[in-house]
Amino acid sequence: MNDPLYQKLLEASWQRPLNSEEEAELQAYLAAHPEAQAEWEEDILLTQQLRQLPAAPLSSNFTALVLQTVKAEAGKPRRAATSFGWLAWVRHYLPRAASAGLALVLVITGSYQYRASRRAQLAKSVAALLPVTPLNPEMLQDFDAIVQLSQAPTVADEDLLGALE
Amino acid sequence: MSTPPDPDAALMLRVKQGDGEAFEVLVEKYKQPVMNLAYRTLGDAAEAEDVAQHVFLQVFKSARRYEVSARFSTWIFTIARNLCLNELRRRSRHPAGSLDEMAGGHDEPPGRQFEDTHAFSPPENLLQSELEAKVEQALAALPEKQRTALLFCRQGDLSYEEMAAVLGCSLAATKSLIHRARATLKEQLKPYLRSGAWRGPPH
Numbered sequence: 001m002n003d004p005l006y007q008k009l010l011e012a013s014w015q016r017p018l019n020s021e022e023e024a025e026l027q028a029y030l031a032a033h034p035e036a037q038a039e040w041e042e043d044i045l046l047t048q049q050l051r052q053l054p055a056a057p058l059s060s061n062f063t064a065l066v067l068q069t070v071k072a073e074a075g076k077p078r079r080a081a082t083s084f085g086w087l088a089w090v091r092h093y094l095p096r097a098a099s100a101g102l103a104l105v106l107v108i109t110g111s112y113q114y115r116a117s118r119r120a121q122l123a124k125s126v127a128a129l130l131p132v133t134p135l136n137p138e139m140l141q142d143f144d145a146i147v148q149l150s151q152a153p154t155v156a157d158e159d160l161l162g163a164l165e
Numbered sequence: 166m167s168t169p170p171d172p173d174a175a176l177m178l179r180v181k182q183g184d185g186e187a188f189e190v191l192v193e194k195y196k197q198p199v200m201n202l203a204y205r206t207l208g209d210a211a212e213a214e215d216v217a218q219h220v221f222l223q224v225f226k227s228a229r230r231y232e233v234s235a236r237f238s239t240w241i242f243t244i245a246r247n248l249c250l251n252e253l254r255r256r257s258r259h260p261a262g263s264l265d266e267m268a269g270g271h272d273e274p275p276g277r278q279f280e281d282t283h284a285f286s287p288p289e290n291l292l293q294s295e296l297e298a299k300v301e302q303a304l305a306a307l308p309e310k311q312r313t314a315l316l317f318c319r320q321g322d323l324s325y326e327e328m329a330a331v332l333g334c335s336l337a338a339t340k341s342l343i344h345r346a347r348a349t350l351k352e353q354l355k356p357y358l359r360s361g362a363w364r365g366p367p368h
Contacts, residue, residue, distance in 0.1 A: 014343065015321045046351055049300055050319045052293075055197055056204030056213060063192050066221045070188070073222060 005029055006036065014047055173237035180228045188228075191237075192221050198320055199245045205316055206249040207256075208305055216252055220245045239327045246313060246331060253309070296357060303353045310334075311346035318343050 009026050012018060018026060030037050059065070173194070179187035199220050203213035223244050304312055310332060317328045329339040 011325070011340065014318050014347075042351060043347070046347060046354070047319075049296065049354075050315070053297060053300060053304075053319075056200045057210045058197060058200045058217075059214060062196055062200075062214065062217070063189065066192050066196075066218055067185075067189060069218060069222055070225045073226065 003029070003033075006033075010040075010043060013044065171233070171236045174233045177224075177228065177231055177237050178233065180225070181231050188225060191224070191241075195238075195241055196221075198322055199241065201320065202242065202245050202313070202316055203249055205301075205304060205312065206246075206309065207252060212252065216245070216248050219248055223248070235330065236323075236327060238322050239330050242317070242323065242331045250309070299354060299357065300350070303350050306353075307346050307349060311342045311349070314339055314342040315346040315350075 005025065006029060009018065009022055009029070012022060026040075030040065173191060176187040176191050180191070196217065200213060200217045203216040203220075204210060207213050207216065220241065224241060227244075304315070307315070314328060314332060317323050317331065323331065325336055325339055329336045332339055332342070334342075
């Protein structure tokens with residue numbers, strides 16, 4: 001029963017009784033498609049039964065209870081807004097500020113620990129090398145000159161090599 | 166084509182201006198539909214009433230920020246469904262306890278006054294009661310989205326487009342949810358449908 005007209009009538013009947021025009025359309029449809037009659041009747045019975053379901057139990061003083069709760073609630077923020085506005089502001093932003101502070105402390109501590117561990121690793125590597133090549137202070141007397149040599153541009157060396165060739 | 170003005174949205178705008186009477190009118194109008202949804206979603210009258218109260222409290226609290234962007238009914242049923250889903254999630258995490266406990270020791274609220282709806286029924290009503298129980302049972306066994314779609318459809322307060330907005334899915338998906346829910350109910354209640362036991366008095 002995928003006929004669009006049938007579907008339209010079916011969906012309308014789920015929500016409300018069909019109007020006279022729809023009822024006429026239905027009768028015409030069922031006359032042309034008698035095989036749909038049984039399904040339609042079954043569907044209508046289900047709809048009727050769903051409509052007949054009793055309303056959920058509701059206490060007779062429900063509205064009074066709601067109004068009382070609302071009245072109590074309405075009193076709270078007004079006091080907070082007038083006398084303790086700054087307190088509400090602090091309460092609102094304090095958790096965020098605390099979270100941000102905590103995150104910052106974690107980042108700084110992590111970075112410090114990372115650097116400390118790197119330094120410790122370096123010290124370990126140096127210590128491992130020491131027994132192999134005991135450092136003599138005289139060996140380091142030309143250290144600065146050697147370091148500068150390695151940083152000097154290589155263009156001059158290339159020019160000299162060209163001239164020699 | 167312009168949409169017709171929504172009288173409930175107009176009432177809500179009055180609530181926004183601080184009109185308590187307008188709020189009371191809205192509570193009176195929507196308390197039963199909201200309660201029906203909460204009761205059939207949660208399956209417990211006391212919890213459902215707590216949720217229904219929270220729905221109206223939420224409506225009141227949101228009044229200052231309220232803008233007419235959709236029909237009021239769509240808005241309030243969205244709040245109601247979200248609170249029901251929160252309650253179901255809370256219940257799955259903490260199996261015991263109610264919303265009042267969560268709210269944390271307010272003043273003791275005045276007792277609820279339920280009417281006695283279980284008065285003596287003549288024998289001919291027993292069959293109807295039994296059938297109602299079967300339908301309630303079958304409804305309760307449906308997935309939440311299918312059940313909610315079916316309940317909105319039954320109440321007729323919302324159009325299919327508005328139901329889709331509350332359920333957060335497309336129009337086609339909403340209709341499909343209703344189709345599937347009805348197919349499941351028909352399957353489960355087939356013996357009663359076939360026997361004609363539901364055929365009421367002729368109109």
